[in-house]
């Protein structure tokens with residue numbers, strides 16, 4: 387089975403929430419040192435809700451597509467929801483076979499948004 | 512020759528610069544060692560231990576012959592990284608000393624020097640090669656060491672070691688050569704190169720992982736690892752170390768690994784090192800000719816068994832994942848040469864690398880895979 391299925395390539399070619407959030411309240415940039423992927427996430431939180439979220443990235447299709455799906459998933463929801471997103475949830479969201487060497491690409495956006503919202507020490511890998 | 516390499520029946524392997532596949536002859540030699548000769552070396556006064564010791568020391572002689580060195584200048588380590596760390600640490604450099612490395616070095620020939628007290632300077636590149644003029648200008652009376660790769664693992668450039676040796680020696684500077692990508696790929700004669708130290712790994716030349724070699728002026732070095740097996744006497748007041756290589760090989764050595772390396776050398780010698788080098792060159796030229804005209808590919812480096820490139824608008828990890836789905840193994844990333852990537856103005860690239868067993872069919876499969884990459888990302 388193939389990692390680069392249509393839904394992945396659609397998010398890659400036309401990502402949701404791509405760009406900056408001018409009046410963001412939280413932001414973080416995270417790296418994947420192995421491949422040099424870089425994701426910056428900006429979030430605007432109001433009344434414990436994610437009212438706006440945006441991201442920019444340099445890197446592979448998998449990290450871009452997964453961060454796109456992640457931002458789509460969290461937008462408009464309570465910040466608590468973000469805290470409870472697990473690594474497995476990301477895998478389910480992508481719904482493609484992920485080889486072990488690509489797992490960090492999938493999780494980069496999740497790590498970045500958790501670090502943005504809760505600080506570096508609270509984001510578990 | 513692919514029949515000798517079991518894994519090559521299952522995969523199109525174009526990542527030999529990372530590690531080569533192993534022929535049956537090497538694996539068989541290691542199996543036989545454990546079945547018939549396994550005993551600790553330099554210790555037991557019984558036949559089995561003596562035989563094991565002999566195999567180990569024969570390995571040292573085989574390496575010495577292979578690179579044209581005296582056997583008492585050959586130290587076994589666990590790989591090129593440890594060999595380079597041993598020299599960097601062992602020379603006991605001070606704040607007053609300077610070390611020059613090239614900007615294209617593998618991290619294993621950069622980081623160990625950064626850990627010393629010496630001031631590390633970086634020789635730049637010009638037109639895709641080491642800038643010899645700039646290197647010469649970096650040399651001062653304080654330059655204790657110049658350490659350079661023989662062949663770059665990332666871009667396949669061969670550095671002019673003999674010329675660098677002349678620069679170094681006219682300044683009383685030691686020349687260290689990281690030969691991880693040259694020994695076992697072409698004929699390497701350490702005396703002809705006039706290198707003071709040469710480091711390489713068995714696993715990049717058909718041998719097993721976990722064995723490497725440091726050749727050179729080991730009398731200038733302090734050991735990195737100490738303990739049993741490297742001493743003459745030990746008292747509570749102090750220790751005297753063995754002279755020669757054994758003083759650097761504390762602990763039970765990797766005898767089976769050395770036996771495997773010996774078998775790898777025999778295998779390479781039977782192929783003939785000139786034939787090996789010619790074949791690697793032929794494959795590199797063929798691969799370059801197939802890829803150079805592909806509009807979506809940008810060549811980064813080609814030569815000496817290495818072809819590195821980027822694919823327009825596609826990250827190297829995506830390229831390798833798609834190639835992997837086609838059964839083609841190539842490497843993506845920074846290739847343990849982040850400073851070089853910075854100089855080249857890229858974060859990462861794709862690298863295909865070739866050895867004596869590579870065929871044109873393997874390279875054709877790569878080219879077909881690259882067409883698939885283009886289709887997926889169209």
Ligand SMILES: Cc1ncc(COP(=O)(O)O)c(C=O)c1O
Nearest residue numbers: 590591592617619664689691712
């Ligand atoms: C040029 C070069 N130097 C050093 C090394 C390190 O070798 P090893 O990992 O076997 O210690 C490598 C291998 O990746 C290499 O290609």
